[in-house]
Amino acid sequence: MARQSLPLGTYGKVKTWQDGSSWIARAQYRDLDGVVRPVKRRGKSQAAAERSLKEALRDRQTPLKDSEVAPGTKIAKVAELWLAEMETLVDEGTRSPGTYDTYKSVYGTHVKPVLGSLTVREVTTPVVDRVLTTIKKKSSSRARTAKIVISGIMKYAARHGAVTVNPVREVGRIDSTPKRRPRAMTAAERKQWLDAVESSEKARTWDLPDLTRMMLATGCRIGECLAIGWSDVDLEEETVDIAWRLVRRSGAGLSRLSSTKTGVKGERLIPLPSWAVGMLKRRRAVIAPETAPIFPDSLGGWRDPSNVRRVWREIRDDAEMGDLVSHTLRKTVASFLDDADISTRKISDQLGHAKVSMTQDRYLGRRLRDRQTADVLENVIDEV
Structure with missing residues (x-):
């Protein structure tokens, strides 16, 4: 033998x-x-x-x-290893710091208290289902994130041979009715908001008037607009390269990270309407040549999106404009282009949404090759 x-x-x-x-x-x-x-x-x-x-x-x-994970290993240990792996991916630039912080927070608040003391073999589909049902009673969005977190932890355990099947795979969908549907701003609301930020000294100090215009010209997220540098703008070609985003990472401060999946420069090259080009030319004339951001802070550095959102909320509340958030401008651009019969593909490229096909994303790139979207957006300011 x-x-x-x-x-x-x-x-x-x-x-x-x-x-x-x-x-x-x-x-x-x-x-x-x-x-x-x-x-x-x-x-x-x-x-x-x-x-x-x-x-x-x-x-x-x-x-x-x-690094050993066995059927008898506590979930708290597996989670620690999984989060450490996630943090390494953040350091390598392949995962978002915001996503890592969210997963870590949801794990510590919702998952660890109920699963942390269980062993890998004890985390079955019924157990996960009961945990997610309890979390959903408090928040559907938190339950969906918790499902991703638990799935990630159990995938880590499966990779190390502690389980053969991820129990989260068989858990039911977590559906919910949105508290409010995303909405676009009306012409009157766009005028009201621009009047509010133009008349506020604090809003002007924080560049909210021009930032609002840039967001309406591009449909970009606030962190993407604040991450635009003068090297990303071509005033002669009237385009802007949306290549970066600003993210605050816990314990690491503000980071300027790639905003595209591949990180290739020119992947989201967006044509600008003339009123946005005029605004940028005025800013270029008064901002010091050595300053990199188009929306610099008082020291010439990158503005923190979190601080800008705080000022945004203050001005919004003073103007009594309800639940207006920066993302509403993004929805406004999408609706404006959709109403003008711009193709979904072009709107997706404008906003930097998910790719339509592997071929178009990897071989043709996500570049807008004509000025149709910019021509339509000529009127988004004229109407206010």
């Missing part, structure tokens, strides 16, 4: 013998690549040699034990 091989990261019987004035202790250790290798240590006595060998074997096992 063939002798059973050692499990990964374990060692066999310790043998000792005297070699002159010292002792040698030796054991066979099976490394992570499956190869069994001898490990030897010397000592002045038999006991000293054995102690030295066991310390070496313990050190050799540590990397495996730190």
Whole structure:
């Protein structure tokens, strides 16, 4: 009968013998690549040699034990490893810091208290379903995020052989009725908002009038508009390259990250209506040449989107404009283009939404090749 091989990261019987004035202790250790290798240590006595060998074997096992996930491993440990992996992806620029912070927060607030003490084998589909049902009673959006978090943790466990099937896969959809439908601003509301930001000294100090115009000209998110640098603007060609976004990461401050999937410059090259070009030319004339952002803060650096949103809310509340948020301008641009019968593909490219097909995204790029959207947006300011 063939002798059973050692499990990964374990060692066999310790043998000792005297070699002159010292002792040698030796054991066979099976490394992570499956190869069994001898490990030897010397000592002045038999006991000293054995102690030295066991310390070496313990050190050799540590990397495996730190990342080891088994059916009996607590979910809290698996989550810690999964979040550490996520953080590495953030550092590499392949995951959003905001997404990581959200997942970490939802895990700590909603998932860890109910699943953290369970083992991997105890997290079954019925268990996950009950947890998500409880979270959904408080918030459907949090329940959906918690489902993603639990699924990510269990996928990590599956990758390490602790489970064969991700139990979250069989959990039902988390549907909900939106509290309010996304809406576009009317012409009257656009005029009211521009009047409000133009008449407010604080709004002018924070560049809200021109920022509003840039958002209406492009349909970009506020973090994307604030991340535009003068090197991204071509005033002669009347285009702007939406290549960056500003994100505040917990413990790391403000970061300027790629706003596109591939990170290729020119992937979202957007034509500008003439009134936006005029606004940019006026800004270029008064902003110092060495200043990189088109909407710099008081020190010439990048403005923090979170701070701008706070000022936005203050001006909005003073103007009694209800639930107006910066994203409403994005919806306004989409509706404006849709009403003008611009193709869905072009609207998607304008807003930087999900790709229509792999071919168009990877081989043709997401570039607007004519000025149809810019021509339509000529009227978005004329009407206010």
